[in-house]
Amino acid sequence: MNRMIARVWDSDFCFSFRRSPVALVSALLLLLVVAGAVFSPWLAPHDPSDLASLSVMDSFRPPAFIGGADSGWAWPLGTDDQGRDLLSAIMYGTRISLAVGALAIAFALAVGIATGLVAGYVGGVVDSLLMRIADIQLTFPAILIALLVDGVVRAALPRDVHDRAQVYVLVFAIGIARWPQFARTVRGSTLVERGREYVMAARVIGLPSWRIMLSHILPNVLGPVLVIATLNLGLAILDEATLSFLGVGLPPTQPSLGTLIRIGNDFLFSGEWWITVFPGATLAVLVLSINLLGDWLRDALNPRLR
Amino acid sequence: MFAFIISRLLQAIPVLLVVGFIAYAMFAFVGDPVTIMLGQDTTEAQRAALVHQLGLDQPFLVQYAHFMWAALHGQFGISYRLARPVSDLIFERLPATVELSLTAAVLALLVGVPMGVYTAIRRDGLLARAFMIFSLVGVSLPTFLIGILLILVFAVLLGWLPSFGRGEVVRFSHWSTGFLTISGWRSLVLPAITLGLFQMTLIMRLVRAEMLEVLRSDYIKFARARGLPERAINFGHALKNTLVPVITIVGLQIGGLLAFSIVTETVFQWPGIGLLLVQSIGVADIPVMSAYLLLVALLFVGINLIVDLLYYAVDPRLRVDRRALTGTR
């Protein structure tokens, strides 16, 4: 066991990780932000959804380190217009942002893998039709698709439903906007796998197509698409933040990082900069560290570029 | 050449038809246009009249054909929210968006390409490293955050530049431009930087990556072995070979520019079609949304055509293949 750990530690992969301070620092930061978000119910000083604890008296308190006598360490990063503790709101908001991003990618993966498998395995007209749709969609920026899908679904749902269902609407909109990339990758690898002997063998013994696809091809095509999915997580989080910032994402009663930045944007000119700046910085750190890790990962897996 | 353009245009028609179908389906099935336009308390006769006027009593495909025919003539229906023809709304706001996107694109190219070349040639230089770090920040920060940051620094703290609107504009019949007034230019600075920054860093990273690839190639080695000056090698031989992939991405990015102009326009309250779209989505103003969708599709088709023509200008190999294909060689 120890030897195995030592071997992993000594591998080229880990070597370049240990040698890259950028990768180390961003992994650390990412871990910090994610842990703060995931464990927010236990770590956060306040519960921002607990309306009873809010008081207008506490609104617009500046961060503790510049507030002097005016505020206490009860609100380390100050409060927003409704007297919510900003630090807690950020922790809970990051949690929502991460959840929406991850769910959206999971949804996009499900759709993309299913279409990619079918297109690659069945081929013919089905393949060209599905890939043509994917191609058309790929010419439009993902955020635009997400925005339009989000708008249409909002319009289709009755008003009282859509505030409650907004998380799922967002997951659907962002996921639909990002499936083509996964579908194309899976289709590519499926085409390769389809020609292999083990698939031939499975066909010869008469397994139904869906079983060949699910239990034989799928495990072999999953690797590359999962790597792309990880790299896309940062983008999905940005999509959610952007939609929420535009006011078509999560409502202020259930704020994500984007919603918090939107709320704070209204108070930029009256001097309450912290309501925007701290959620913004959190989002920036989150996405920057994901991108830095992704960049490093790509270089580490592609030694020619070193 | 001419045949090539024609064939590309023919390929674009199905795309436009599909997008038009989606746009119309949105209009016909999402929400109830009649109720939205007339309100709740109306007589059955009024409803029937509107249903007939909108053509909603006809078969779906006929409705779709009518819709596309009208769209072809620039008619996209009436906005639910503002009760004005959508085409008027869009043409009023188009100049603002076009001027913003154009400025941002020019900015991104004029700064991004030289930075990319520089970072590729001076790979380990201090300034090149600084550029790379800057570019990573530019790629990672969401557009709206960059906008807010710029407003905070240059409008709120320093008070140098305005934070919203287009400033004074000069009108020429259908077009209004901010390029002719000082306040127009001052208003343009922050939004253009916000919108252009992402593209700029993207172009820079792309040019750098392609350039490094090309600089490793045999023909660059051979050019060096012939004693050609570094400048001729870098800018004459390497940069031109870098251009082909760069044109593709830049072409695709113009689409991104339009998409992110929505965000930028919202941050800076810039009166363009992006802001119009966001306001319309907020209140489910479907006619504006479908018109926007169609307009964007049309624009992308045009951009793709231009990209193809640029390839043709840069790469002689394509010219020959094409001649061979069309049999005019």
Place this chain on the structure above:
Amino acid sequence: MTLLEVDGLTVEFPTRRGLLRALDQVSFSIGAGEVLGVVGESGAGKSLTGAAIIGLLEPPGRIAGGQIRLDGRRIDTPTREQLRPIRGRQIGAIFQDPLTTLNPLYSIGRQLVETIQTHLQLSDRDARARAVRWLEEVGIPAARQRIGAYPHEFSGGMRQRVVIALALCAEPRLLIADEPTTALDVSVQAQIIALLKRLTRDHGTAVMLVTHDMGVIAEAADRVAVMYAGRIAEIGPVRAVVQQPAHPYTQGLMDSIPSLQHRVGRLRQIDGAMPRLTAIPAGCAFSPRCPKVFHRCRVERPDLFDAGDTRAACWLYDA
């Protein structure tokens, strides 16, 4: 008269696992108008020697020791930009794959004119005339009409002719030809070698001809250097090296070449493989594979000794 002198040339690559010595104390010289063949297996350092001479080592590779002199002037120390007037004008180079050595986006005429004007003070018209003359000289039919053509409009053999014209158009005194025929069809190979021979003889150009093809060497070279694991194993007149090789490695090499004249029962091969550059044995690099190895070979590195008509790095010839 000596044109190029390479003296104790050592090239190193820093890697994660320490310094890698790719060339180790390589010394030879080329006279004016002389053709020196350089042979050896892949990785023996043939191409690297050529790259070091024209100052185009790929970083992080660097010259760690020794000297390179052209006409007695050192050319191993100056920086890239100082070497530039020498490249193309004094030393030309051609590479293995003609398909990738021409810039695909410029016409061959433009590439020729650009090269000519870099080195010679000629007007556009004179440079163009010279370009046409060179294309005719390397045997491009209808040169005047085809000067505006792009590289992809030529076949592989024709492209290598264009490459040769590009390398020689400023009339360098030394040409480094790195595997100039390897990527070509066999039928075209002989034509290109004949062309190179004729051109360099007519213009009095010395050639360093890098190849792993002994047939090409026998055909074109005056002298030959045999390289092994980054060192020179044997060097001498081509006839002597081919007919009476002194070094056991050269002997093995010659035995492994099929010959049309003398029918041998069976081709022989050298057992084992060339060591990796990270694990070169102490003493003679060939010692683990050498049939005539003795104790001294394993501890001490041999210099080049006179061995009949050639010079060989082998303790057998230690006088």
